[in-house]
Amino acid sequence: MKYNKLIKALLLGAAFINMPAVFSQWTGPRKKVEKRIDVKYGPLTPAHRTDAAMERFRNYGLGQFIHWGLYAIPGNEWEGVSARKGAAASEWIRTWSGPTAPKDWKNIYDHLYKQFNPRGFDAKVWAKQAKEMGARYLIFTTKHHDGFALWPSKYTDYTIKTSPYKKDIVKQVVDAYTAEGIDVFLYYSIMEWNNPNYFSKAPSTPEEKVKFDKFLAYTRNQLLELLDNYPEIKGFWFDGTWDQSWIQAYDFTYKLEKELREKHPKLIIGSRFRNDEYGKRHFDSNGDMLGDYEQGWERKMPKEFEWLEGRDWDCVMTIPPNGWGYMKDWSGIYTKTSDDLIDMLMNCVSMNGNFVLNFGPDGNGQMHPEEDKLAKEIGDWIKINGEAVYGVRHAGLAPSKLGYFTRKEDNLYLTVFNRPVNNIVRIAVPKNSTEVPTTAILLQNGQALELKHADIGLDLDKNTYYDVALPETFVSKKAFVLKMTLGSPKTQSEKLMDAKM
Ligand code: FHN
Numbered sequence: 112m113k114y115n116k117l118i119k120a121l122l123l124g125a126a127f128i129n130m131p132a133v134f135s136q137w138t139g140p141r142k143k144v145e146k147r148i149d150v151k152y153g154p155l156t157p158a159h160r161t162d163a164a165m166e167r168f169r170n171y172g173l174g175q176f177i178h179w180g181l182y183a184i185p186g187n188e189w190e191g192v193s194a195r196k197g198a199a200a201s202e203w204i205r206t207w208s209g210p211t212a213p214k215d216w217k218n219i220y221d222h223l224y225k226q227f228n229p230r231g232f233d234a235k236v237w238a239k240q241a242k243e244m245g246a247r248y249l250i251f252t253t254k255h256h257d258g259f260a261l262w263p264s265k266y267t268d269y270t271i272k273t274s275p276y277k278k279d280i281v282k283q284v285v286d287a288y289t290a291e292g293i294d295v296f297l298y299y300s301i302m303e304w305n306n307p308n309y310f311s312k313a314p315s316t317p318e319e320k321v322k323f324d325k326f327l328a329y330t331r332n333q334l335l336e337l338l339d340n341y342p343e344i345k346g347f348w349f350d351g352t353w354d355q356s357w358i359q360a361y362d363f364t365y366k367l368e369k370e371l372r373e374k375h376p377k378l379i380i381g382s383r384f385r386n387d388e389y390g391k392r393h394f395d396s397n398g399d400m401l402g403d404y405e406q407g408w409e410r411k412m413p414k415e416f417e418w419l420e421g422r423d424w425d426c427v428m429t430i431p432p433n434g435w436g437y438m439k440d441w442s443g444i445y446t447k448t449s450d451d452l453i454d455m456l457m458n459c460v461s462m463n464g465n466f467v468l469n470f471g472p473d474g475n476g477q478m479h480p481e482e483d484k485l486a487k488e489i490g491d492w493i494k495i496n497g498e499a500v501y502g503v504r505h506a507g508l509a510p511s512k513l514g515y516f517t518r519k520e521d522n523l524y525l526t527v528f529n530r531p532v533n534n535i536v537r538i539a540v541p542k543n544s545t546e547v548p549t550t551a552i553l554l555q556n557g558q559a560l561e562l563k564h565a566d567i568g569l570d571l572d573k574n575t576y577y578d579v580a581l582p583e584t585f586v587s588k589k590a591f592v593l594k595m596t597l598g599s600p601k602t603q604s605e606k607l608m609d610a611k612m
Contacts, residue, residue, distance in 0.1 A: 138407045140418045144398040152365045152387045153395045155372065159421065160403055164345060164377035167294070168248075168404070169423060170502040172460050173493070174467035175246040176298075176427055177237070178202050178435035179280075180255045181223040184474040186439035189213050193440065201471065202436030205257050205304055221305055224259055227274040232476025234280075234287035240478070241293055244486040245493035247501070248294040250348045250427070250467060251284050253337060255436075258303035262340065266332045269305075285341045294345045296379070297337055301330060302351030311354040323356055327363050334367070338375050346379030347371070348406070353392070361388050381406030381425070408464070412455065416462045416505055425465040428455060430485065437471040437479065446481060449488035450528075453590055456489075456500065457526045461515035463505050492589055495555045499524035499592045509539055509574070514590065523548060523595040534581040536593060537565065539574040542604045549598035551579045555591060558582070562595070564602045575604040 180202065187194050187201035190213065198207040205220040213219060241249060254260045262281035263272035271280055285295050303309045308326035310319060334347070357364070364385035372378055382402035387395040393407055394400055404423035410433065412426050413419055429435055430446050447455075452468060459466040468489075470482050478486070493500060503517035503524065510516075513536060514527040527536060540547050551560040561580040579593055 138411050138413075140415070141394070141398060141420070144396070147397045150387050150389070150395050150397055150399075152361045152385075153397065154399050154401055155365070155368055156403055158400055159423070162377065164379060165403060165423070168345075168379055168465070169463070171247040171294070171465045172500040172503070173245050173456060173489075174248040174250060174425065174465050175241045175244065175293075176250045176435070176467045176469040177284075178252050178255065178298075178437075178469060178471050179476075180252060180261065180436065181220070181227060181257060181259050182255070182436040183229075183472060184223050184226055185220075186437045186473060187434065188439055189216070189219075199433075200436070201434040201438045202255055204436075217305075220257070224269065224274045227271070227474070228276045229472075229474060229476035230276075232276075232280070232283075232472075234283035235290075237284070237472070237478070238287035238291040238293060240483070240486050241288065242291040244468075244490040245497060245500070246293055246468075248296060248345070248465070248467075249284070249288045250296045250298050251281070251288075252298040252300075253281050254300055254303075254333075255298075256300045256302050256304050256351050258300075258306050260333070262337070264333055264336060266329050266336065281337075281341060285343060289343050295341070295343070296346040296348050297341070297344050298348045298350060299334065299337070300351035301349060301357055302354055310356045313355040313359040323360075327360060331367055331370075334371060335374065338371065338378075342375070344375075345377070346381075346403075347384070348381060349384040352383050352385065358386050358390050358392070361386055379403045383407075412458055413462060413464075416510075419462060419464075421463075423463070425467050426455070426459050427467045427469065428452070429469050430482065435469050435471055437473045439473075441479070441481060447485075449485050449492065450589065452485065452489060453492055454528055457515040457517070457528075457590070460500055460503055461505060461517050496526065496590075496592045498522075498554060498594070499526055511538070513537075518597075521546075521597045523597050524554070525593045525595070526590050527593060528590045530581070530587075534583060536579040536581060538577045538579065538595075540577060541573055542575045545599060546597040547600045548577045548579070548595035549601070550596045552594050553585065553591065554594045555587075558585075560593070564600075566602070566604050568605070568607055570607055570609065 182202045182204050185204050187204060192211055194204050194207045197209045197211045198204045205217060207216050253262060258269055260270040262279050264270050288295050308322040310323055314320045314323040368385060380402050381404050382393040382400050383406045384402060386392040389396045400422055408424055408426040410428060431438060431441060431444050456466040470478055472478050499517050503519045506516035506518035506523055508516050513529050514525055517524045538548060548562060551562045552558060563578045565576040565578045567576055
């Protein structure tokens with residue numbers, strides 16, 4: 112008991128004093144916990160859910176994120192002045208400060224709802240585009256850190272209802288995407304910048320405690336309201352849960368997660384929602400994941416499959432380096448190409464993750480023209496190569512420099528990004544493997560390709576090789592997929608006599 116108390120005190124200290132150390136833990140190789148301790152507020156669901164909803168999540172492959180809210184009106188600038196050097200990202204423009212910030216900026220921002228009237232918004236157009244792009248799920252911002260609700264919440268006036276637009280945006284989005292067969296997850300920021308009852312520090316005075324309790328009740332009400340209004344949603348994607356006020360409300364958040372799951376038993380919730388009683392986020396003090404999937408891969412990807420230790424995960428990605436809301440001006444920054452994004456998509460699915468690409472529509476509900484272009488290019492590629500993307504799993508082979516392996520039943524796919532100059536795609540398979548490539552075709556046209564066992568005789572090498580020959584006449588401007596059938600080896604790797612040295 113004493114030992115546990117000491118560990119608890121140390122963990123509390125480390126977690127509360129040194130936040131960056133805690134943050135860095137969720138996205139790298141994880142250290143094994145040497146000794147498990149008592150954790151009362153640990154996971155509420157098994158580490159690997161096996162129900163149909165979770166199986167469906169595992170097969171999504173590609174998702175779409177949409178960040179839409181009042182920040183779409185300024186689009187990262189105000190009266191011709193860019194916020195690029197004064198705010199963290201376009202959807203963070205309310206925090207704009209420093210010499211470039213307009214006078215009384217926060218007040219201007221907080222009144223933007225009076226102008227929010229996206230007449231050009233048509234959820235069906237977005238949903239159709241997402242479908243054409245190949246997205247199988249959507250994460251939609253119901254409320255970002257500014258607190259403005261895109262649905263007519265009963266629990267605040269700061270909602271779409273008091274804007275000139277008035278109509279329920281969340282409902283239109285949920286209906287349109289559901290009609291296209293795209294599952295919907297609702298993004299919900301806990302943190303609210305302009306709510307007088309919200310605190311970033313843990314409330315300390317009795318008055319602060321009363322106010323923060325009101326905030327917690329409001330959060331609970333809104334979440335239950337979202338489930339009542341949109342019961343067809345598949346999950347919540349929580350954000351803004353890093354402040355001490357929320358971290359220390361672990362008893363409340365534990366009960367709330369329980370309540371949400373009881374109300375909607377198939378609900379999927381990622382690892383960002385809550386922490387344990389020691390302040391440990393994403394993973395509790397025993398290293399157990401707090402949620403149904405790992406939700407820390409934001410603009411990041413695991414370098415090695417082993418880092419994931421079999422957990423489910425998603426990677427959410429921006430097109431600009433950072434910036435989720437609409438940005439009028441994309442000049443002077445690198446914006447990812449469809450080749451970059453397809454590469455990231457295949458990297459994710461090859462490690463059992465979903466890749467979620469973000470879009471930031473403007474104040475009138477239109478996507479950025481570059482987003483339209485990228486959605487079309489990705490969709491065109493997926494229409495031909497989707498078999499290697501959806502419902503696939505990690506292939507269990509060593510990573511290849513040529514591209515990414517995925518596997519479905521007896522089919523092995525290699526999405527080639529780096530074509531060898533000699534047109535021989537060499538695939539390494541462990542020498543003792545009972546399953547090896549036996550046939551190969553080009554997925555895009557079904558053309559059969561020559562496949563040979565290349566037992567190259569590197570004696571200390573644990574692998575043997577299978578060579579697929581690409582026709583010299585085959586030209587491709589984008590990554591292409593080789594589809595192979597796996598079967599028993601027809602030839603063995605010869606055990607060569609060792610050299611006398
Ligand atoms: O601060 C937000 C940011 O604006 C954006 O919403 C992303 C999306 O994953 N999440 C937060 C930072 O983690």
